[in-house]
Amino acid sequence: xxxxxxxxxxxxxxxxxxxxxxxxxxxxxxxxxxxxxxxxxxxxxxxxxxxxxxxxxxxxxxxxxxxxxxxxxxxxxxxxxxxxxxxxxxxxxxxxxxxxxxxxxxxxxxxxxxxxxxxxxxxxxxxxxxxxxxxxxxxxxxxxxxxxxxxxxxxxxxxxxxxxxxxxxxxxxxxxxxxxxxxxxxxxxxxxxxxxxxxxxxxxxxxxxxxxxxxxxxxxxxxxxxxxxxxxxxxxxxxxxxxxxxxxxxxxxxxxxxxxx
Numbered sequence: 001x002x003x004x005x006x007x008x009x010x011x012x013x014x015x016x017x018x019x020x021x022x023x024x025x026x027x028x029x030x031x032x033x034x035x036x037x038x039x040x041x042x043x044x045x046x047x048x049x050x051x052x053x054x055x056x057x058x059x060x061x062x063x064x065x066x067x068x069x070x071x072x073x074x075x076x077x078x079x080x081x082x083x084x085x086x087x088x089x090x091x092x093x094x095x096x097x098x099x100x101x102x103x104x105x106x107x108x109x110x111x112x113x114x115x116x117x118x119x120x121x122x123x124x125x126x127x128x129x130x131x132x133x134x135x136x137x138x139x140x141x142x143x144x145x146x147x148x149x150x151x152x153x154x155x156x157x158x159x160x161x162x163x164x165x166x167x168x169x170x171x172x173x174x175x176x177x178x179x180x181x182x183x184x185x186x187x188x189x190x191x192x193x194x195x196x197x198x199x200x201x202x203x204x205x206x207x208x209x210x211x212x213x214x215x216x217x218x219x220x221x222x223x224x225x226x227x228x229x230x231x232x233x234x235x236x237x238x239x240x241x242x243x244x245x246x247x248x249x250x251x252x253x254x255x256x257x258x259x260x261x
């Protein structure tokens with residue numbers, strides 16, 4: 001199968017070497033991943049589309065697995081799988097552990113059962129989609145979570161059907177800088193409101209079910225309480241109170257354990 005390679009250079013510096021691209025596009029520099037992706041989508045010619053950031057790596061067979069899935073499942077619009085995640089603070093691991101199965105992407109990532117599951121995620125480098133979704137653009141106001149938002153809105157507004165396979169697509173080099181940006185309470189509240197606009201209650205799932213759960217396992221009592229307060233502001237009411245109480249108990253136990261080591 002012929003492959004079209006589109007490279008978008010968003011560094012602000014001219015390319016100093018031949019990247020072997022069929023199409024090379026330059027931005028004015030540092031306009032962000034959403035802008036770069038949208039620019040690349042404007043030049044797409046082909047049946048399937050996939051993105052690869054310059055610091056990530058595809059493993060052999062990834063694209064072939066995606067094409068095979070599309071051929072076997074004609075009703076599927078978006079393919080995704082698992083990846084090896086490498087970061088400075090943790091050993092390399094394959095994620096996600098809990099797979100999507102028959103759930104929608106929204107139900108999988110922000111369903112109310114998220115608080116009792118292990119690290120659900122859809123690594124961006126694993127996503128491959130049919131050409132019909134090439135006109136579904138990324139939100140250029142987002143500098144983080146743009147791939148997740150694209151996927152959720154494609155599912156909500158374009159009726160895209162997502163299938164997650166168990167294969168390992170590639171290697172993701174986790175960025176500490178990007179991670180720290182996501183920890184801002186203001187950013188988290190804004191993201192939660194976006195989620196609520198797609199599916200009421202999803203913002204609370206993110207703040208309490210995902211971030212609160214992570215904080216509890218790290219013994220961060222204050223963060224658990226802050227996420228609960230943010231959730232109440234985003235989605236009025238205390239529907240998450242039972243989960244918050246459990247998380248507080250876990251956080252206190254974890255803090256005591258660490259203090260006695």
